[in-house]
Each structure stands twice: as structure tokens, then as C-alpha cells.
Amino acid sequence: MAVLAFPFTFIVWAVLHSALASLTAKEFARRSLGSGYKYYRLAYVVLSLASFAALWFFVPKDTTVIYQIQGLARYLLLAVRIAGLAAFTAAATQFDAGEFLGWRSAPPARGLNTGGLFAYVRHPLYLASLVVIWAVGTMTVWWLEFGILASIYLFLGAVLEERKMVVEFGDAYIEYRKRVPMWLGLRRRRGPENRKP
DSSP states (O other): OHHHHHHHHHHHHHHHHHHHHSHHHHHHHHHHHGGGGGGHHHHHHHHHHHHHHHHHHHSOOOOOEEEEOOTHHHHHHHHHHHHHHHHHHHHHTTSOHHHHHTSSOOOTTOOOOOSGGGGTOSOHHHHHHHHHHHOOSEEEHHHHHHHHHHHHHHHHHHHHHHHHHHHHHTHHHHHHHHHSOSSOOSSOOOSOOOOOO
């Protein structure tokens, strides 16, 4: 049952996580909560982290090893994974932590973030996450399940996020999308940069 428990629970978590982040859910919360809506983002982050922690630590997992990479290749994978973590951290620092986590409201006229790693790829956080997920020296059944499901979720999440960004930033995001690739950018694109949200 462990081989099915984790995928099923992850899918339930992903659907709820995405639904609560949708523009429809946010608009409903805005109308329903009134002035209390300012706490929606914080509640969303806390619920997301708590539910994911429960999924990660308490749901049964099939830890059967599929393969192990040894020798120099294992160290190369570790280096790639560390680079992915560094890229994730660098991209994350381009956001205001208070706004991102929900304890401070975003300014009404915030600009589009196109500086740093966002000048090379539109979703550096997602791309770095994929690198961290897949650059492993020991592959187990549950990690393979997690990798596949998380990859699908990140790809779909990027598509949904693009739609929200077009709604929020309009032509500015459409022009940015023309200059900068969604996933892989080999050279720096020209255009407006260095916005702090």
C-alpha cells in the first residue's frame, strides 16, 4: 500500500494547494473575508507548509532502492544538486520575504521581476527545484514517485502562474515572455531588469 499511499496523498495535496492559490479562490476569499483577507496569504502559506510536512513525514513510503550511482558520478550529481540549491536561494532572495510569506501586503503597484536569474528564465525557482529533485545518487520507489508527480505539478503550476501574471501585469509580462524562455535560457536577454517586488 505504501507504493500507492504517497502518490494519492500528494495528488490530493497538490489539487488543494493549487485551488487555494487560484484567482477564483482569492476573489472568493476577498469578498467573504473583507478586511480579514489580508491574512489569507499567511494562512495559505502556513496551511501549505503544515500539510506538506504531514505528507512528507507521516505518509507511508516505499523505500525500495531502484538504483544507486557510485564513484565520481555520485559526487558530480551532488555538485549539480548544490548548484540547484544555490540557484533556488538566489532566485528566492529576489522576493520580499514578508510579502511572499504573507505577513506584509504587496504594494498596489508592484513591478515585474525581470532581474537576476529572471533575466535568463521565467521560472528559476521551479527549474532549480527540478534540478534538486532529480540530481540524486540513490533512487528509491517513493522518490521516483515524488519526482514524477512534483515535476508534473511544477510544469502545470508554471502554466497556471503564467496566466495569473498576464492578468496582473498585462502587456509587460507578454513582452517579457517574448524575451525570456520559460525554462532554459542560454544567454542574457535585453530588457527592463532589477525590480524588487
